[in-house]
Amino acid sequence: MNRHIPTYQLYGEDPGKRHDFWLHCETIKARSSRHQWEIRLHRHESFFQILYIEAGSGDATFDTETHAIRPPSIVTVPPALNHGFRFSRDIEGLVVTILSSHLDHPPGERSRFGEWLATPHLTPLDPSNADAAYVMQTVKRIGEEFDHRNSGRNELLATYVKLALRLTARISRADDLNQLPANEGERRMEMLGGLIRQHFRSHKPISFYADELGISLTHLNRIVRSMAGCTAHDLIAAKLIEESKRELVFSLASVQEVGHRLGFADPAYFSRFFLKQTGETPRAWRLREIQSLHGTSS
Numbered sequence: 001m002n003r004h005i006p007t008y009q010l011y012g013e014d015p016g017k018r019h020d021f022w023l024h025c026e027t028i029k030a031r032s033s034r035h036q037w038e039i040r041l042h043r044h045e046s047f048f049q050i051l052y053i054e055a056g057s058g059d060a061t062f063d064t065e066t067h068a069i070r071p072p073s074i075v076t077v078p079p080a081l082n083h084g085f086r087f088s089r090d091i092e093g094l095v096v097t098i099l100s101s102h103l104d105h106p107p108g109e110r111s112r113f114g115e116w117l118a119t120p121h122l123t124p125l126d127p128s129n130a131d132a133a134y135v136m137q138t139v140k141r142i143g144e145e146f147d148h149r150n151s152g153r154n155e156l157l158a159t160y161v162k163l164a165l166r167l168t169a170r171i172s173r174a175d176d177l178n179q180l181p182a183n184e185g186e187r188r189m190e191m192l193g194g195l196i197r198q199h200f201r202s203h204k205p206i207s208f209y210a211d212e213l214g215i216s217l218t219h220l221n222r223i224v225r226s227m228a229g230c231t232a233h234d235l236i237a238a239k240l241i242e243e244s245k246r247e248l249v250f251s252l253a254s255v256q257e258v259g260h261r262l263g264f265a266d267p268a269y270f271s272r273f274f275l276k277q278t279g280e281t282p283r284a285w286r287l288r289e290i291q292s293l294h295g296t297s298s
């Protein structure tokens with residue numbers, strides 16, 4: 001099928017318009033009602049979407065496959081996927097659009113979660129299940145936080161998105177009877193990820209992580225290269241950059257204070273590290289990012 005599939009930031013809007021948000025939230029009814037309850041096949045190159053279906057019904061099309069939607073459920077749509085929806089007139093729910101670069105784990109990352117994010121999912125939610133009930137409440141909190149613009153809004157929105165996606169992935173995998181147990185590499189990577197989140201501000205040597213995992217440094221790097229295509233040192237650097245960017249956007253701390261919070265005693269070294277990893281100084285990156293988010297930042 002060769003017909004043109006349009007690319008949008010938000011469905012129906014000028015595709016050439018520069019985005020001024022990292023997260024946008026609206027009711028499903030607000031946009032679909034303007035298009036006769038049908039969102040025709042389209043794609044988003046840079047955005048990930050979460051749809052929460054609270055009531056009503058419809059169907060979701062991913063490329064050429066169509067799936068019935070029944071409430072309550074969560075639909076996740078990765079970037080660059082052709083997708084469309086048809087909704088009943090009594091549809092109730094929310095659609096959350098997130099700049100994919102702001103996700104903690106990029107879709108397609110070499111991990112089970114990254115692979116899950118890179119493919120579309122329609123995940124039924126059982127309200128009697130604690131995780132499912134938490135997902136439903138969390139997505140509703142995203143909508144409330146987006147609308148009210150209270151202090152700490154961006155940081156809370158980022159946390160809610162992370163929780164909603166992680167729990168939805170857990171529920172989705174629980175229903176997958178073909179899911180194989182994690183192999184040694186996946187288990188070690190999950191353990192390493194937990195250790196990095198706990199200790200990255202301490203700038204511990206890679207040997208520390210190998211010792212904590214009970215394996216040799218060579219074996220650790222072999223696992224990381226096999227699973228992630230990089231070194232353990234690269235993973236730690238990526239975590240430092242991720243947290244640096246979060247602090248630079250979501251706090252009023254100076255660049256020097258951000259560096260200090262992340263364990264850099266020398267502000268100049270922090271700036272050099274950030275420049276090497278991103279191609280920009282922390283100050284230049286912060287200015288550009290805040291300008292791009294102008295209009296939705298709190």
